[in-house]
Amino acid sequence: MKIAAMIARILLGLVFVFFGANVLHPFLPNPGPPPGVAGQFVGALFASHYLYLVGGVQVIGGLLVLVNRYTVLGLTLLGPVIVNILAFHLLMDPKGIAPGLVVTVLWFILFSRYRQYFSGLFIQRPQ
Numbered sequence: 001m002k003i004a005a006m007i008a009r010i011l012l013g014l015v016f017v018f019f020g021a022n023v024l025h026p027f028l029p030n031p032g033p034p035p036g037v038a039g040q041f042v043g044a045l046f047a048s049h050y051l052y053l054v055g056g057v058q059v060i061g062g063l064l065v066l067v068n069r070y071t072v073l074g075l076t077l078l079g080p081v082i083v084n085i086l087a088f089h090l091l092m093d094p095k096g097i098a099p100g101l102v103v104t105v106l107w108f109i110l111f112s113r114y115r116q117y118f119s120g121l122f123i124q125r126p127q
Contacts, residue, residue: 001113002113004109005109005110005112005113008106008109008110008113009065009066009068009071009110010066011106012062012065012066012078012103012106012107012110013062013063013064013065013066013067013074014062014066015062015099015103015106016058016059016061016062016065016078016081016103017058017059017062017063017066018062019058020054020055020056020057020058020059020061020062021055021059022055023051023052023054023055023058024052024055024056024059034092034093034096036092037092038088038092038093041088041092054081054084057077057078057081058078058081060074060077061073061074061075061076061077061078061081062074062078064077065078065110071110071114072114072117072118075107075110075111075114078103078107079107082100082103082104082107085099085100085103086100086101086104
């Protein structure tokens with residue numbers, strides 16, 4: 001399990017550093033916005049510059065996970081990004097969901113490895 005977690009950590013970190021950096025400074029070809037509501041949503045993210053915040057969180061979270069320093073903080077930052085990726089594809093653009101599912105699996109592998117550090121979040125009634 002330790003080797004699987006290391007592989008998942010490196011892959012998850014690389015994915016988010018690479019694609020987060022592409023959001024901040026585009027170096028991949030842009031296929032254009034998707035049609036319909038998904039395109040309007042992406043257009044609003046670009047027009048409001050909100051996408052820069054998301055890209056920054058992706059790079060920071062990916063770097064923390066990749067260099068294995070503050071890994072739990074990196075997972076905490078990447079969790080909401082992954083939820084939004086899945087929600088976007090489930091609700092607006094289902095054909096592109098495969099990469100979101102891959103990073104979700106990688107995230108859960110790491111979450112299971114570091115679950116003892118998340119245990120404080122699951123206290124029913126803090127004193």
